[in-house]
Amino acid sequence: MSRFQVKKVAVLGAGVMGAQIAAHLVNVKVPVVLFDLPAKEGPKNGIVTRAVEGLKKLKPSPLGVADDAALIGQANYEEHLEQLRDCDLIIEAIAERMDWKLDLYKKIAPFVAPHAIVASNTSGLSITKLSEALPESIKPRFCGIHFFNPPRYMVLVELINTPTTSPEVLDQLEAFVTSGLGKGVVRAHDTPNFVANRVGIAGMLATMKEVENFGLTYDVVDDLTGKKLGRASSGTFRTADVVGLDTMAHVIKTLQDNLDDKSDPFYASFGTPAVLQKLLELGNLGQKAKAGFYKKVGRDVLRFDLESEEYVPGGQKADEVYGRMLRKPAAERLRLLRNAEGAQGQFLWAILRNSFHYAAVHLGTIADNARDVDQAMRWGFGMKQGPFELWQEAGWLDVAKMIQEDIDAGKALSKAPLPEWVFKGPVAEAGGVHTAQGSWSASAQKFIARRALPVYERQHFPEKLLGEALPDFATAGTTLHEDDAIRLWTLEGADRAPGTGIVIASIKTKMHAISPDVAEGLAQAVDIAEKDYEGVVIWSGDEPFSAGADLQAMLPAFMVAGVSAIEGAEAELQNTMLRIRYANVPVVAAVRGLALGGGCELAVHSARRVVHMESYIGLVEVGVGLVPGAGGLTYIARRAAENAATSTGKDILPFLTEGFTAAAMAKVGTSALESRKLGYLLDSDVIVPHKDELLFVAINEAKSLAKGGWRAPAKRLFPVVGRSGIATIKGSLVNMRDGGFISQHDFHIASLIAEVVCGGDVDAGTLVSEEYLMTLERKAFCALIEHPKTQERILGMLSTGKPVRN
Secondary structure (H helix, E strand, O other): OOOOOOOOEEEEOOOHHHHHHHHHHHHOOOOEEEEEOOOOOOOOOHHHHHHHHHHOOOOOOOOOOHHHHHHEEEEEOOOOHHHHHHOOEEEEOOOOOHHHHHHHHHHHHHHOOOOOEEEEOOOOOOHHHHHOOOOOOOHHHEEEEEEOOOOOOOOEEEEEOOOOOOHHHHHHHHHHHHHHOOOEEEEEOOOOOOOHHHHHHHHHHHHHHHHHHHOOOHHHHHHHOOHHHOOOOOOOHHHHHHHOHHHHHHHHHHHHHHOOOOOOOOHHHHOOOHHHHHHHHHOOOEHHHOEOOEEEEOOEEEEEEOOOOEEEEOOOOOOHHHHHHOOOOHHHHHHHHHOOOOHHHHHHHHHHHHHHHHHHHHHHHHEOOHHHHHHHHHHHHOOOOOHHHHHHHOOHHHHHHHHHHHHHOOOOOOOOOOOHHHHOOHHHHHOOOEEOOEEEEOOOOEEEOOOOOHHHHHOOOOOOOOOOOOOOOOOOOEEEEEOOOEEEEEOOOOOOOOOOOEEEEEEOOHHHOEOHHHHHHHHHHHHHHHHHOOEEEEOOOOOOOEOOEOHHHHHHHHHHHOHHHHHHHHHHHHHHHHHHHOOOOOEEEEEEEEEEOHHHHHHHOOOEEEEEEEEEEEOOHHHHOOOOOOOHHHHHHHHHHHHHHOOOOOOOHHHHHHHHHHHHOOOEEOOHHHHHHHOOOOOOOEEEOOHHHHHHHHHHHHHHHHHOOOOOOOOOOEEOOHHHHHHHHHHHHHHHHHOOOOOHHHHHHHHHHHHHHOOOOOOOOOEEOHHHHHHHHHHHHHHHHOOHHHHHHHHHHHHHOOOOOO
16 A cells, blocks of 8 residues: 655634644644635635634644644635645545535535545534535545544544545545544444444433433533543533533434434433533533533632522532542442442443443444444543443443343333343353454444554554453563563564664653662663663653652651751662763654653753653642752753754843743643754654554664664753843742742742852853752752741642642
8 A cells, every 4th residue: 555645734624623623734734725705804814814713712723833834735725626636645625514515525525636535524414415415536536534522632433434435545534544644543334423422422311311210410520520520620510611511412413303212212301401402502501601500600610500590509529439430340230230229320320231232232234343433432521431441340240130021120211122232142151242253243244353554553552441451561572671660571572683782771660750779760761771772761651741749759868867868869860861862772752641840851861852742841849839840940051051052142141031931930842843842852852643653653763773774972061141131030929029020938948049050149141960960859859848938838739739829
């Protein structure tokens, strides 16, 4: 199969989804042009211009860096259709009107390049019917591509073929969406609402019906159906508010219009709930209208009361007994809920039973196999486990019998029995739908293995479902050293040639905090690699990269031996960072999730950083009343000097200011792109859209550096701004303190940061070493750890997980 090159993408429709899809394409460096109708007044591109400007204000931000909105090309259908000829992929994302879409397809067809793929981002309209408006030459290159909102953050993209879609086209698009956009692809059948919305919206409607049956309030239901149930923290009704009640109503109407009692035995439960109908009538469309199931008034969150049609005080929590039940092993959990006497427990069993029942009845028609359903619910609805996974974990046949008993007793939403394959044959014998051979296909009546596309060879450890026989990063490969803090291992087998291969260092501590044992293990990884390998990759198969130094591990030593013990531990950590920086083999940090404090310092001292797009990097020590103490401030000072050396002016202070501000204000990059802007990533570092490709890319990067004749950077002295720079920075800090923007303790910490990054009490231009600045770091760190206000911050963070402002 020839490689499908996506040099440029057109997105048709500058509405909420179209604009955000364009934004995500910009995030991953894909050139994009956004189209819409010509404006009736003012500039013809006015509609698109307003949409692009609106992207900068959206929260959470659809853009990795707000300024990148300028990279979105702007066009309209009247003047710029010729631009489509240069596009390799055209994504249509206009309003969900079949007639509008068909009319647009006729308009664009003459301008579509002969190789280009055309895809509709519909959330439920028939892809086959849409394809009928296209010329025969385009039909093989047409399919559905359903992004979930917000497209930057939601992993799921559903691809839907028509009878005329070329299989090669679907494979090409899946490869681009996976590796290029960082998404998880599920191939859905062309049925109403496809897979995730079919199961998910049916589940939300069933939940609303059971809420009425059991007389529960929305806030209690959201408390029960959020994190406690292993689902998105927003629960059921808050999720509906975020999605938009008009959007939800549209998806419900798609079910109502395209299904009936014969095609869906649960059809009777698809009626628009009375409360949703009333909120729509009132124009309370959810978060975007600042009122839906919930409404925020000042600091209070109110909930809607249907009977009075008023908002009443909310915030009610579920009975804690059900929170305890939901922490039990799956089999015991479901049994306890089914036998619960209280309404909340019975409600939980009912919604779980309904989800199992619905997924089983419809598996054969909506999806190729059970894996697609479970992945769709994980990636599209934020569930930790899909319905089949939970059912399988709890005991397949035992749960099946409980479901069928409820169906027979008239307690379920539908009288439809569970399919025969649930009780008899390969699934019953295997104890579930996910096995080492693959996942169950109800239509093919066999287990189907994962698609073996070349793009998936880039994923050493793909996200796996319960029951699948995929490799586990915690035990894979050959272990070189392992203790409670870290595992050093390699993917290379016994036939590895001496001097080749990569040592992988996987931190095992909670939140991958950097304890003294972790630091020792990282130094050991470098020792092993220098003797017999090409390089080191610091990577863990789970998030975060590292939340920083292990404060909890330091406290006992501080209590026994005082600040001298802390100074010794900090010196060891600093030495580890320098050992990594000046290693004779390249050390690559493969960053995913949080890289805060010591985690950030570990990353910046590595030879190269390979970073997942959704990574959050920063020096946040001021939040616990400390300064970065493992080389972070030294890095800021050194980078400022290096950047100044390449400029025409020789004043270092302008190059230092941004780094100082980032550390003093504990700024965290809210994407890899923003982290680069803050200076924690360099232009030479690699940003990876897909989390599961991180290790593959990092290993290749380490090998490439080694094969390119890697030499560690030469140790050299560099200039600092000295006491004059300190005075300038402190002048600004005084104004902030006196203006009430920072506390006296914040002023004290920021002043210490200024003293370190400026090089202390020396003349401007004085040459210093990294070791000298690290000594200043340790001195400031140790002075603060003895400070009562810093101790308040540390204890507050350890006990509540939230920063204390004092």
